[in-house]
Amino acid sequence: MSIVKTIRERRSVKKGYKDDAVSTELIVELLNDAVWAPNHGLREPWRFIFVPTENKEAFIEQLIVTYPKDMHENRRNYFSQPAAFLVVVMKEDPRQKQWEEDFAATSALIQNFQLLAWERGLGVVWKxxxxxxxxxxxxxxxxxxxxxxxxxxxxxxxxxxQIPDGRPRTPVEEKLTIM
Structure with missing residues (x-):
């Protein structure tokens, strides 16, 4: 798949997941490529928490108790839809410039991960x-x-x-200033 095609066709998959397990091996493979995101000074400010399919139900039961009791069933249903979770955590640098660079780098890593996952038929939505x-x-x-x-x-x-249709983007000419 070409890079342009992958960028333009990738969608956030929010529902309609299959029951197929998401393997740790695949996530490690995708992350090993996604970490090639640009990051200033090669600080690599990220770390990852993966909840594989086989651990998902136990994780959900622990997570829902962080919500008010009257929301437990709603949150159980919500979190039960995806097959697995990947949590991306960034070390927060107290210096504003470095914090912003690290946040941008971590966001670029997530975009890399989404594109790589899409190419492999794995749906992702960034929450x-x-x-x-x-x-x-x-x-x-x-x-x-x-x-x-x-x-x-x-x-x-x-x-x-069941891939959602893409929504149109504003032509860049409407947002471009040439100095």
Whole structure:
């Protein structure tokens, strides 16, 4: 698949996941390529928490208790849809310039991961839900002070006939200033 085709055809897969397991081996392979994202000073500010398919149900049961009791069933249903999760965590540099460079690098890594996953038929949606900041959820995932959850990625194989349509983008000419 060409790079242009992959970029233009990749979609966030939010539902309709198959029951197929997502293997640790595949995630490691994809991450080993995704880490080639540009990152200033090669600081590599990221780390990863993978919840494979076989551990997902136990993880969900621990995660839902970080929510109010009346939301448990709703959150159980929501988190049960993907086959696996990948949490991308960034070390937070106290210096603003470095923090912004590291956040940009980590975001580029996530985009690389999404494109690589798409190429392999693995659907991904990058989530920034409230639990990313919740102290109880952070403790469950062993996210330390001075670390930021940049993305809680929902993963799963999908039926290629149910790929969401792409939404149009604004022509760049409408947003381009030439000096």
């Amino acid at each position: 920034t839900n409230p639990h990313n900041w919740d102290p109880k959820a952070r403790q469950l995932m062993n996210v330390q002070p001075g670390e930021k959850v940049v993305g809680f990625l929902h993963l799963g194989y999908f039926d290629s006939e």
